[in-house]
Amino acid sequence: MPLRFTKMHGAGNDFVVLDRRDGAPLPDAGLLRQMGDRHFGVGFDQLLVIEPPSADGSVASYRILNQDGSFAGQCGNGARCVAHWLVTEGATDAAAFTLDSPAGPVGVRRLGERYALDMGFPYFAPDDIPLLAEAEAPLYRFPIDGVEHAFSAVSMGNPHAVFLVDSAQDAPVAHWGQALQAAQVFPDGVNVGFAERVDAGNIRLRVFERGVGETLACGSGACAAAVSLMRLGLVARHVAVHLPGGTLMIDWPDDSAPVTMTGPAERVYEGEWRHA
């Protein structure tokens, strides 16, 4: 049976979307890895699998697989693409609806061509990270090449470390990203962000993602960077996060409120994978 899929992206973070609302099982891991390969397949940062809703009142649920086949708890850009896919397939015409993600319910609002998502509450006290549990939040230290660098650790449904840097463009993204991942400070792996404060309303960001490497944008990473800099008093509670593939708006009105992320979602093409 040919495997139908949709290629999508959100600010350049690209996806293959599979519709599994009929309950059909996932294709085997080897095939998915081949599809994810940019030379021998279609290529994607993440695979998004849309499944029936798991809670009353939700439109659908989704699972997220990174390019290397590992599962993730959240994907901000992917959630907007799932929402857009469902809207453009006619699964809902509501202006506001809910999706079920592995990290819990995600509220979606349609704003013309853009989508605003309720990304939940940031979690700054990572007691699931034993090496950091006794350190002093929100900043932790990690030695790279003999020099200690400060980062903040925050969960947005998936784990993030955020380094504040002078220049995102010149940041040692792969080097530090791989070093922090290899040190296993975060037992389940980590997405590593490099945030440059431009001014109170703007952040430049690059992210070395768990299970992929550097991507053109990371939605949960944009939330993690924004709330980290907000917590440090370096930016306002409403900021634009500029990533290599596009800009996301992040709002966190106060510490007791959920984080909202607003950005684009685009269908690129429909495909049919015929097994060789």
Ligand SMILES: N[C@@H](CCC[C@H](N)C(=O)O)C(=O)O
């Ligand atoms: N690109 C994503 C995050 C995808 C999952 C991440 N690599 C992980 O393993 O946690 C986003 O837009 O949030």
